[in-house]
Amino acid sequence: MARWEPDAAGRLREAAMQLYVERGFDQTTVADIAERAGVTSRTFFRHFTDKREVLFNGTDLLRTGIAEALAGAPADTSPIATVALALESTTGFVGRDHAHSVRRQRIIDAHAELRERELIKMADLGAALAAGLRERGVPEPDATLAAETGIVAFRVAFASWIADPSPGLLSLIRSTLARLTALTASGRSGQVEGRP
Template sequence: MSRWPSNPRGRLQQAAMELFTEHGYDQTTVAGIAERAGLTERTFFRHFSDKREVLFFGGEQLEAMMVAALRSAPPEATPLGAIEAALSAVTEFFDERHPLSQARQVIIDAHPELQEREGAKMDRIAGALTEALRARGVPDPDARLTADAGIAVFRSAFAQWVRSDVGDMSACIEECLATLEKVIEQGR
């Protein structure tokens, strides 16, 4: 029988978030995170390359969910419709993590290097969505423009959602998509 409960990654994430909140991101060490979680630094490094990665773990899962939903969109879906399917596919993922996402965002907002890392993650997802749109036959520059528009909608919706008291990411995405469509129509 194991000495500790399972889910070391979850324990490390929880410990890190507690310490980031209590002492600040810069003052929190990997050793402190491991100690709070009741684990060793070696165990920490089996799950994360550094303390920054605790905040960004799950980005690959988010990307995979979005790309899979885009690929599964009906063949007759417009490029923007396929992007909408990708965005809609991740709403439950976020709604289950609303309080954690709020605490995470406070930390990211306070550190330019973490904001840069968040931007790089969004760029990577936009690239993956672009490739998925190309695979659906959407030519360039349409594929990249549509993927970038989708990421802009996602970022705007996320900003609204993370700062709200109600964790309804779906409503935020729908509102931002409607706003984008309205802006496009007004420009015609």
């Protein structure tokens, strides 16, 4: 087997996805993935820490994109509008390949361990959003509230996109945030102050 493997990470990702669908996540080993990709297990571990990471290794790119979008937002942008800009910036990465995203989500949904890892990833992105807002001068608890609200809206939009990609992920993020704004505005009438 050749020592230099062009796009070994991409081949490993595709091999893993195929095997997770064919055999199931639990029944697939790192050795199986490496063999399918035509590389060694050592090569696998140069790219991924474990077989779960194949499904989650894009988190650093998302975090970087979010940080750049936060830094580039105009200074007078409201916290929730800044979060919206940051989330919209992820669609170039997350919303590229619907078929891949559907396959990945089905694998995750079928395994409690992977669902937990997905929630950890979302919490990490929420923390990155909140940190970016604090750097922009948004105080607590507003920074965390805006960030976590944005992550929930993103998750709802993403689930809608998985079910029906036709509106596009960007459009769904925007419409989900708009619906959230409408819900909070309409919920004020007739409510006792301090109560939901």
